[in-house]
Amino acid sequence: MFNTEDLNQLKAHGITPEAAEAQMKRFRTGFPFLKLAGSATVGHGITKLTEAEEKAALERWQQYLADGGEVAKFVPASGAASRMFKALFAFVNGDEEQAPAGSPVATLLNNLDRLPFLAELNATTERLHGAEAAALLAQGRQKDVIAAIISAEGMNYGGLPKALLTFHRYADGSTRTPLEEQMAEGAQTAVSHGKVNLHFTVSADHRKLFEKKIVEVLPAMQHRYDVEYNISVSEQKPSTDTIAAALDNTPFRDDKGRLVFRPGGHGALIENLSDMDSAVVFIKNIDNVVPESLREATIRYKQVIAGTLILAHDKIEKYLTALREGLYSPETLKEIVAFMRTTLSTDSPLFDSLPEAELADYLAAKLNRPVRVCGMVRNDGEPGGGPFLAANIDGSVSPQILESTQIDTSNKEYVDMMNHATHFNPVDLVCYIKDVNGGKFRLPDYVDAHTGFISSKSQNGRDLKALELPGLWNGAMSDWSTIFVEVPSATFNPVKTVNDLLRPAHQA
Numbered sequence: 001m002f003n004t005e006d007l008n009q010l011k012a013h014g015i016t017p018e019a020a021e022a023q024m025k026r027f028r029t030g031f032p033f034l035k036l037a038g039s040a041t042v043g044h045g046i047t048k049l050t051e052a053e054e055k056a057a058l059e060r061w062q063q064y065l066a067d068g069g070e071v072a073k074f075v076p077a078s079g080a081a082s083r084m085f086k087a088l089f090a091f092v093n094g095d096e097e098q099a100p101a102g103s104p105v106a107t108l109l110n111n112l113d114r115l116p117f118l119a120e121l122n123a124t125t126e127r128l129h130g131a132e133a134a135a136l137l138a139q140g141r142q143k144d145v146i147a148a149i150i151s152a153e154g155m156n157y158g159g160l161p162k163a164l165l166t167f168h169r170y171a172d173g174s175t176r177t178p179l180e181e182q183m184a185e186g187a188q189t190a191v192s193h194g195k196v197n198l199h200f201t202v203s204a205d206h207r208k209l210f211e212k213k214i215v216e217v218l219p220a221m222q223h224r225y226d227v228e229y230n231i232s233v234s235e236q237k238p239s240t241d242t243i244a245a246a247l248d249n250t251p252f253r254d255d256k257g258r259l260v261f262r263p264g265g266h267g268a269l270i271e272n273l274s275d276m277d278s279a280v281v282f283i284k285n286i287d288n289v290v291p292e293s294l295r296e297a298t299i300r301y302k303q304v305i306a307g308t309l310i311l312a313h314d315k316i317e318k319y320l321t322a323l324r325e326g327l328y329s330p331e332t333l334k335e336i337v338a339f340m341r342t343t344l345s346t347d348s349p350l351f352d353s354l355p356e357a358e359l360a361d362y363l364a365a366k367l368n369r370p371v372r373v374c375g376m377v378r379n380d381g382e383p384g385g386g387p388f389l390a391a392n393i394d395g396s397v398s399p400q401i402l403e404s405t406q407i408d409t410s411n412k413e414y415v416d417m418m419n420h421a422t423h424f425n426p427v428d429l430v431c432y433i434k435d436v437n438g439g440k441f442r443l444p445d446y447v448d449a450h451t452g453f454i455s456s457k458s459q460n461g462r463d464l465k466a467l468e469l470p471g472l473w474n475g476a477m478s479d480w481s482t483i484f485v486e487v488p489s490a491t492f493n494p495v496k497t498v499n500d501l502l503r504p505a506h507q508a
Contacts, residue, residue: 001251009259014239022449023467027245031452033408037397039421040387045345045399046376046423046484049304057307058300064280064310070434071190071306072197072278075182076266076472077163077286078206078236084165084498085150085158092147099142104499109142111502116169117155124148124155149498157498161206161286164213167501168291170508178495179210180217181289187225188295189302190282198231200286201272207233234275240268242467244457252464260459265468267452270476274443276433280306283429283473287495291508297490301375305485306430309373312343312483316367317436323364330356336363344481345389348396366396370441370480374401374473375428375487379421386424387484388417399482401425401473405453423484426492429473431480443476451475 001024002010002017010020042048049057065071082089087104099105112118112133122132125148129136133145150158157165163179170176176184179200186196202210214231222229241261244252252260273281282302290298319336322328328336337351340363350362376387388407390400407414433441451470458464470476493505500506 005257006251006259009261012238013241013261014237015241020243023243024245024249024251026452026467027249027454027465030454031406032450033411034388034400034402034406034451035391036407036414036417037389037391039417040345040376040389040399040484041422042486045389046387046486047308047343048486049308054304057304057311059307060310060314061303061307064307065190065192068193069310070277070279071192071282072199072276072280073182073186073190073282073284074273074276075163075198075200075284075286076269077161077179077200077210078203079162079286080203080206081160081162081165082158084162084495086497088146088150088498089158092143092150097143098140104497105142105146107502108499109137109145112137112145114502114507116175116501116506116508117149117157117166118169119173119175120155120166121145121148128154160209161203162495163200163202163286164206164209167287167289167495168506168508170291176291177213178286178289179213180221181291182284182286183217183221183229183231184225184292185284185289185295185298185302186229186282187221187227188299189306191227194226195228195230196225197278198229199272199276200231200233201269202233202235204235207235234272236263236268237271240264240271240469242469244459245465245467247463247465249465252459252462255460260464262457262466265452265471267447267469267471267474267476269472270443270447273431273433273472274440277440279432279434279438280309281431281433282306283427283431285427285494288426288428288493290493290505293508294490294505297488301428301487301491302430305373305375305428305487308483308485309371309430309432312373312481313371313432315339315343316371316481320364320367320436323360323367326360328360333359333363336367340366344398344483346396346398346481348394350395367481368435370443370446370477371432371483372477372480373430373483373485375426375491376423376484377426377428377487377489377492379424380489386421388421392479399484400478401471401482403453403471403474406451406474423486425473426487426494427473428487428491446477446479448475448478451478 040046091105125133148154166175168176242264244260246252340346388402455466457466
């Protein structure tokens, strides 16, 4: 299937021929659907903490930080903002000179004074057209105003990463990007001995812009929060790229006959996460940020889920020590099984059937894994993936975050589970990625390679198939110990379209 030039391309990407063959086979076989045991709900896979439990979690987290515990923030930030401005691009490239009443573009233009980047927009329209945006609108020049926001000649918001757009404007006239808000949030939730460790994954095209912005804002942010920031960036590794396929499932080739590679999706970032040298790592999407005055719930529940993680890890460390040193009794094993079932929402028929020594080994293997606590928000009726209880290869059942593409929608029972799901995943995670001896887990070892999806794309007018790796918080963390905790919807305020910036949660 692969010629000498192909093998050289693969080697340059760090992809073995065996891995490439496996990718091509996946195009032919597809990905199997997961077997579900049920959607996760409160009391059945999702924990709703009491006030006393929240207090204990907060205290444990503060103690962890006071003891100098390792902590970092990991923020996927490589995505371009182009999808935020889809409606704006359609208007600028369309035939209508005036946006239809009630359309997203009309709503945006009617609320220019509420946009956080208004000052930048006015400076841009002055430069391009000699007048502020409002004056251009009075002349009916809507397209000039919208183009000033998204075009490369204007603010270029359609070509920049979300992390570097102006999201919030404060009463004193200052503004902040998501990058700065993530820095602020880190200073308010994850400071250990005066230091905040932040890592952003970026695209190669935008890396210099990130580094420039970090240098620009770092002194003021350190002064404001009286902390020292340690900020690093990384790019998705070429070894996580996947080969594109033609419609007949053979390798897709460019006009020179060379293999075409595509990014493997955000699941590829498990490699970057695995490189983090920190026991505890927060993960949160770049666009889920709010202004300072509206961050109270975010700060509280970041610390709540972190404290919940440390409390669980305390028990895991205790249990693993007992199991490995043989310091356990039948009562100890029952206690560990109860912990697996209640705290980790993991069950297995083997818990009740294995002989004592084999059960101890089985429990030790189950506990010696990376751990994550995931915040879950009440679902307001949105269909699709979220927290489920799924079957594993060994017959056990454990919590998994699933996308709708992983679920067999021809199975009526599964569709009912999806339709009656009570929560969804806002990508609000805190992870423990070192073992009880302080060694780093090799996170790619815990990926479910049987998850992922195949999508239809095109290149230069030719159709192709693209293979995406298991999602970072889906299949890439499939074999982790997982705890789902309900958090309030006030902690989830993503910006998917530019008009989301008009919502109260983003008005400082």
